[in-house]
Amino acid sequence: MSFDSILLTIFQRLHGERSAQGVYHILRGKKSGQTLQDVEYYQVKSYYALLPHLTASEFQQALERMQADDLIYINELVYVTAKGQMATGSEMWRFNGWNYRGLEREFARRLALLVQTLSNLRSGETMFMPIQKELPTQQFIKGFLRNQSSSMISLSTSLRKELEYVFTHSSLSDLQCTIVSGRLTGYKLTGSTWEQMADRLNMSVKTIQLYYLEALHMLLDYLQHHPNLPLLSELAIGCRVDTYLTQSAERTQKLFERGYSVEQIASLRNLKLSTIEDHFIEMAANMESFPYKEFITEEQRDTVWRHVEQLQTKRLRLLKQQCPELSYFQLRLIIIIGRRES
Amino acid sequence: MELQEVLYQKFGYESFRPGQQEVITELLAGRDAVAIFPTGMGKSLCYQLPAYMLDGTVVIISPLVALMEDQVANLRKHKEKRVVAINSFLSRQEKELALSTLAQYKFIFLSPEMMMQPSVRQLVQQLHIAFFVVDEAHCISEWGFDFRPDYLRLKELFSDIERAPVLALTATANDKVVEDIITYLHMRNPHIERQPMDRPAISYSVMHLNNELAKTEWIIKRLATTIGPGVIYVASRKRADELSAIIRERGIPTASYHGGKEQDERSIIQQQFVQGELEWICATNAFGMGIHKDDIRQIIHEHLPATPSAYIQEVGRAGRDGEKAAATLLYSERDIQKVKFIVYEDLPDEQQILYYHSLLQSRTPCQLAAEQAGLSEVASRLLDYYLEQYDVENVVRQIQQIYQVKEKQIAEMESYVKSDSCLREKLVQFFGENTLPAETDCCSNCQNLDEDWLIKSEISTEREVEALQWRDRLLQLLG
Numbered sequence: 001m002s003f004d005s006i007l008l009t010i011f012q013r014l015h016g017e018r019s020a021q022g023v024y025h026i027l028r029g030k031k032s033g034q035t036l037q038d039v040e041y042y043q044v045k046s047y048y049a050l051l052p053h054l055t056a057s058e059f060q061q062a063l064e065r066m067q068a069d070d071l072i073y074i075n076e077l078v079y080v081t082a083k084g085q086m087a088t089g090s091e092m093w094r095f096n097g098w099n100y101r102g103l104e105r106e107f108a109r110r111l112a113l114l115v116q117t118l119s120n121l122r123s124g125e126t127m128f129m130p131i132q133k134e135l136p137t138q139q140f141i142k143g144f145l146r147n148q149s150s151s152m153i154s155l156s157t158s159l160r161k162e163l164e165y166v167f168t169h170s171s172l173s174d175l176q177c178t179i180v181s182g183r184l185t186g187y188k189l190t191g192s193t194w195e196q197m198a199d200r201l202n203m204s205v206k207t208i209q210l211y212y213l214e215a216l217h218m219l220l221d222y223l224q225h226h227p228n229l230p231l232l233s234e235l236a237i238g239c240r241v242d243t244y245l246t247q248s249a250e251r252t253q254k255l256f257e258r259g260y261s262v263e264q265i266a267s268l269r270n271l272k273l274s275t276i277e278d279h280f281i282e283m284a285a286n287m288e289s290f291p292y293k294e295f296i297t298e299e300q301r302d303t304v305w306r307h308v309e310q311l312q313t314k315r316l317r318l319l320k321q322q323c324p325e326l327s328y329f330q331l332r333l334i335i336i337i338g339r340r341e342s
Numbered sequence: 343m344e345l346q347e348v349l350y351q352k353f354g355y356e357s358f359r360p361g362q363q364e365v366i367t368e369l370l371a372g373r374d375a376v377a378i379f380p381t382g383m384g385k386s387l388c389y390q391l392p393a394y395m396l397d398g399t400v401v402i403i404s405p406l407v408a409l410m411e412d413q414v415a416n417l418r419k420h421k422e423k424r425v426v427a428i429n430s431f432l433s434r435q436e437k438e439l440a441l442s443t444l445a446q447y448k449f450i451f452l453s454p455e456m457m458m459q460p461s462v463r464q465l466v467q468q469l470h471i472a473f474f475v476v477d478e479a480h481c482i483s484e485w486g487f488d489f490r491p492d493y494l495r496l497k498e499l500f501s502d503i504e505r506a507p508v509l510a511l512t513a514t515a516n517d518k519v520v521e522d523i524i525t526y527l528h529m530r531n532p533h534i535e536r537q538p539m540d541r542p543a544i545s546y547s548v549m550h551l552n553n554e555l556a557k558t559e560w561i562i563k564r565l566a567t568t569i570g571p572g573v574i575y576v577a578s579r580k581r582a583d584e585l586s587a588i589i590r591e592r593g594i595p596t597a598s599y600h601g602g603k604e605q606d607e608r609s610i611i612q613q614q615f616v617q618g619e620l621e622w623i624c625a626t627n628a629f630g631m632g633i634h635k636d637d638i639r640q641i642i643h644e645h646l647p648a649t650p651s652a653y654i655q656e657v658g659r660a661g662r663d664g665e666k667a668a669a670t671l672l673y674s675e676r677d678i679q680k681v682k683f684i685v686y687e688d689l690p691d692e693q694q695i696l697y698y699h700s701l702l703q704s705r706t707p708c709q710l711a712a713e714q715a716g717l718s719e720v721a722s723r724l725l726d727y728y729l730e731q732y733d734v735e736n737v738v739r740q741i742q743q744i745y746q747v748k749e750k751q752i753a754e755m756e757s758y759v760k761s762d763s764c765l766r767e768k769l770v771q772f773f774g775e776n777t778l779p780a781e782t783d784c785c786s787n788c789q790n791l792d793e794d795w796l797i798k799s800e801i802s803t804e805r806e807v808e809a810l811q812w813r814d815r816l817l818q819l820l821g
Contacts (some may be wrong), residue, residue, distance in 0.1 A: 112606070119819045127419050129616075129634075133411055135436065153821065159818035165814065170813045175810075181812040183606075186819035190613045193597055199590070 003206050004066055006047065008088040011072055012080045013042040017315055020078050022061050027051045027102050031246050033278030039098070040285040040336050041314050046093065049101035050213070096217040099240050106218040107239040109137045110144075112184060112191070112236065117141060118156040119186025131185045145233060155231075162229045170222035174214040189214055243277075244286040252279035261313070277329045284336045292337050296330050304331060305339040344802050348394055353420065361537045366392050369473055369507055374532035375509045376479070380539055381658035385511050386413060389475045393448060398472035398506075400450045405493060406545070407431055407482050410451045413477075416634075417449060424448035428456050432490060441465055452491045457499065471506040476527060479510035480651075483522035489690040500528040508532075514539070514651040539654060539770045540777045543661035544763050546765040547670045547786035548758070557644055557672045558588065564670075565594055565640070568796040570621035572640030575647070575656055577680065579626055586624040595619065630656060635780070636663040640798070642670045646677040646759065648685050649751040650772040653758075664725065666783065666795055673759040678752065684749050686719040692738050698725055699734045722817040 010023050015210065018038060025035040039048045066072045071084035080088070113132040120128045130138060148155055161249025167177045178201070185191040194205045223229060223236045245253060255265045266276045284290045300323075307322045308314055316331050323331070345363065349355050361379060365388045370376040379385045393400045398628050404410040410427045414727050417425045424447045426440050444450065444465055456462050476482075510532070512774040524532060535656055551557050554781040561574065581582040585597035597611045597620050614620040616635050623629060627647075638660045647653040653671075661667030690698065694715045701711035712722035754772050761768050765785035770777050779788050810818065 109606070115819055120819055129415060129419065129613070131613065132607075133415070133605060133609065135432070156820045160816050162634075163816055167812070177812040181815045183610075184815070184819060185610065185613060188617070189815075190617055190619055193607055193610050193614075195587075195590075195597065296357055320373045 002204070003062060003210065004071070005087070005089055005091070006050075006079060006093070006210065007062060007066065008084055010042075010044050010047055012085065012284075013044050014038070014078065016077050016079050017042075017313065018078065020059075020074060023078070024054070027054050027059075029097070033216055033275075033281060036282055036285060036335065037278075042192070042245065045098035046095045048097045050095055050097040052102040053181060055287060062222060065092050065139040077128055078113060093214060094218050095214055096221055100217060100220060100243050102238040104213070104220055105255065106137065107236055107253050108183075108216055108222060109134060110140055110235045111138055113141045114144065114159065115184045116186055118159060118319055119146070119189070119264070122156040123187040126186055128187075131191075155233075162232050165217055166222055166229060169226075170218045172215050172218055173211075176211050176218075179212050180215050183212070245282055248275075249282045251277040253283055256280075256283075265298075277332075280329070281332050281336055284333055290337070292333055295333055296326075298340060300326060300330065301334050301337070301340055304334045308335070308339075345391070345395075348391055352391065352394055353387065359387075361401040361535045362387055364533070365535045366684075368533040368535075369509055370395060372507050374508045374529040376512075376515075376523060376529070376532050376534045378512055378515050378534070378536040380537060381513045381655050382662045383537055385513070386416070388511065389509055389803060390417070390474070390572070391576050393472060396472040398470040399445075399447060400449050401466060401469075402449065402477060403454055403457055403496065404451055404658070406453060407453065410453070411478065414449075414451060422448065425451070427451040428462070429453040430455065430611075441607075442690060445469060458495045460671075463499075465625040473507040473509060474505075476508065476510045476523075478512060478525070479523045480512040480515045480519050482526050483515075483519040490815055494526065497526050497528075506804060513655055514770075514773060538777070539773050539775055540766060541658060541661065543664055544657060544667045544669050545780075545783040545785060546657075546769065546790055547668065547791065548761075548765065549670060549672050549786075550759075551672055552692065553673050553674055555674075557674065558585070560642065561585070561642065562588065562592060565589060565622060566592065566792070567798055568668075569639055569798050571615065571618065571638050571654075572622050572642065573629065573638060573647060574622060574624045574642045574644055575629075575661065575686070576624055576626065577645035581644070582624045582626055586622075589622060589624070594621055596622040596624060599629045602629040627652065627656065630659055633659065635659075637665070638662070638667065639665075640668050640670070642672065644672050646671070646673060646681045646755055648681050648748070648755070649657045650754050650769060651751075651756065653755065654724065654773075655767060668793065668796060671759060673717060677759075678723070678756055681752060681755070685752065686745075688718050688724075689745055689748065690715070690717055690721045690725060690741060692742075695725060695738050696734065698722070699729065699737075702729070762787055 005022065010026065014023065022035070025032070026039055026044060026048055027050050035048075039045045063072070063074070065082070067074060069083075070081055071087055073079050073081060081116075109132050113130060116131050118126065120286055122127070132138065145155075148171055150158070163181075167180070172180070182197055183191045192200070194208060197203075197208050198205045204254070219232075220236055220239060222231055223233050223296060224240065227233055243250065251269070252265055254266060260268065262276050262280065263273065266270075266273045280295075284292060303328070304319060304323060307319055311318055312336055313319075318327065318336075319331050320326070326334075345366065346357075349358065360383075361377065362384055365375050365377045369392045369494075377385060377388050381387075389400060389402065402410075402413070402639070404413065407429050410429060414425055414427045426444075426447045426449070428437060428440050428451065430453065432440065441462065450466070450469075452466075457466070474497065482496065508527055508529055510527055512519075514522070515523065520534065523529070549560065551560055565572075574585065575606065576585055579598075579602045582598040582600050587595045589596040597614070599608060599611050603611075611620065611623070612633060615623055616633070620732065641651070641657050641660045643656070645655065657669040660669060694717060698711055698715040700706070700719060701714060706714070708722065712719075717725065725737065725742075728740055732740065758765065758768055758772075764779040765787055767777055767779060779785070780790075782790055783792060784790050
């Protein structure tokens with residue numbers, strides 16, 4: 001797995017319909033209506049906010065490299081070449097960026113500090129420099145340990161058993177088990193730097209970091225559905241996004257629930273109509289029970305999707321030409337909620 | 343309790359290091375003090391110990407967040423729970439929580455900008471304060487080597503007639519800087535405790551090499567034949583990564599360290615270095631604070647530090663266990679130009695100042711104005727401070743003065759690398775001190791270096807760290 005192949009995967013889904021900047025926003029997890037709509041339209045939610053710290057220059061470098069290698073070409077929009085399609089590969093990523101959005105790193109920090117603490121305490125060492133400097137993480141682990149009733153030694157063993165269990169049951173690859181365990185520090189055993197792992201495993205740092213990230217998502221996904229691992233489940237608390245709506249969209253939603261129309265909400269909140277429409281798109285994307293039928297009919301939905309298939313595009317301008325009677329808002333809504341189950 | 347008793351019970355030391363007792367006695371008597379101790383010679387104890395002998399809170403103002411975090415971690419390590427750091431890295435909630443429970447802490451660390459926030463200041467003034475500490479006090483002086491305008495804002499803080507004693511701490515300060523510290527902090531006839539800058543355990547060398555390539559070759563050869571643990575200071579992050587990769591290829595456990603690395607990575611590297619798993623660190627000047635390692639045997643500078651203070655601080659990290667250590671500075675002709683470029687980049691010239699000022703006058707937003715005037719972030723912060731205090735002509739004059747200070751410091755470094763007399767003597771003279779050349783192991787100019795102790799005993803020291811299977815690793819960590 002490489003950064004390039006992730007980019008290629010995303011570019012392929014957005015083939016010729018979005019600029020490179022759009023993909024950058026997706027990877028960084030920008031909370032704009034456009035980006036949120038894009039991840040939904042093109043089914044790249046799992047890559048959303050995957051790399052919150054990706055810098056513009058890193059991204060730019062990757063683009064230039066891929067252009068030079070003739071994997072993509074950019075003409076305002078990004079196109080994947082035939083060579084690029086070949087290079088994308090068929091590996092299935094198991095990222096879940098949408099649900100974690102960088103919070104998986106907090107889980108990793110907690111795990112690292114807990115392992116270091118238990119490892120030292122069980123060896124009788126009560127003085128050590130914490131490997132995690134962030135105050136919230138330290139406070140979390142302090143609180144965590146205060147709430148445990150068993151001895152540090154048995155706690156330590158239980159944690160080891162849980163880790164072993166989750167490593168083997170969440171379909172992590174052997175490589176990923178090595179990477180995740182290799183980052184852990186404890187009594188007289190320090191974790192490895194990315195470079196050291198790269199040397200040992202003969203892979204690039206970036207690739208190892210991506211495997212690590214994917215492993216964290218897989219572990220957290222597993223913990224989400226298997227509450228039988230009490231210690232790890234507690235470490236995962238709050239590491240999953242619980243409200244998918246932006247704050248502003250949440251306020252719009254509340255007003256909508258109280259029976260206000262789109263126009264009324266816009267004037268009540270003193271916001272532009274298009275902003276409120278963005279909120280509705282966000283709501284449609286995130287709520288299973290969004291009452292879309294208040295805005296479109298099933299016939300309209302079928303018609304638009306027929307055009308999507310025919311034209312092989314989800315670009316609104318082209319669809320609008322086919323269905324001039326529908327507003328852009330209606331078109332976006334139809335794309336967001338998807339085609340009707342046949 | 344007797345001083346000695348507290349020293350042993352709280353800190354586990356049998357005796358004081360030179361100067362500590364004098365400073366502590368002054369503070370306990372309610373008098374101000376300035377303590378100038380070389381790096382690693384026990385500055386922190388000067389406030390930690392008396393804190394336990396006096397009622398009330400100790401308020402420590404510290405300019406660098408990293409430094410603050412380190413001090414806090416250190417106190418916590420010694421089982422002190424009543425300690426809090428309030429800086430801009432706290433979230434609003436954390437900050438509010440800390441402020442609402444301020445009275446329960448024994449040690450409160452504050453950044454200067456936090457201290458000067460009226461709400462914070464008011465809360466602090468309501469506390470029963472044992473004494474104040476101003477850490478890295480040299481930052482308050484324009485003559486100091488890393489002047490911080492933020493620090494000057496502290497001026498107003500200590501002017502009250504009835505205030506708790508103030509302890510100013512610094513590792514380097516010549517008389518001029520000490521004078522500034524005393525004036526700006528409104529210190530009253532303070533006791534000045536100055537410990538000699540010279541560290542007898544360290545020997546000094548300057549190597550003249552033709553170019554960067556020659557330096558790299560010298561380092562490779564040196565590391566193959568002499569012992570670590572050691573630190574190589576380089577000019578940039580990029581170079582730290584590059585050089586560390588070159589050395590690693592030779593089978594010597596090495597890592598790079600700089601501010602561009604994520605926190606987790608930096609923690610792991612520090613830990614590995616302290617534990618002896620890494621032999622060498624290639625670092626920018628970000629490395630040093632918070633590293634508690636007594637047995638560093640070598641410091642190599644691949645670039646020319648901009649000031650004697652910076653150099654002596656970085657070198658001072660070696661040999662804290664009192665055993666021999668070697669400091670080597672690699673110099674090639676163009677280094678002076680390079681360091682000048684870096685230093686002057688952050689200093690605006692007259693034209694820039696006037697242009698920036700006129701942009702601000704026409705209500706251009708600060709950031710935009712800075713950009714248009716081609717100012718670096720450091721430069722614009724500096725100007726913002728001065729423009730608040732003085733009219734623009736005076737600002738120009740002030741900046742010119744700083745320029746002259748920097749120029750002088752670089753000239754001092756130049757005279758150090760080009761000197762043919764004793765390097766030890768030369769270096770401490772910059773701080774207004776005198777010392778005699780050491781009888782043995784003094785410096786490359788005294789030509790009495792016996793470096794046998796530095797030679798690696800075995801040629802192949804390749805310690806292949808057995809990569810554990812993941813199950814075994816978890817078992818070894820957690821049992």
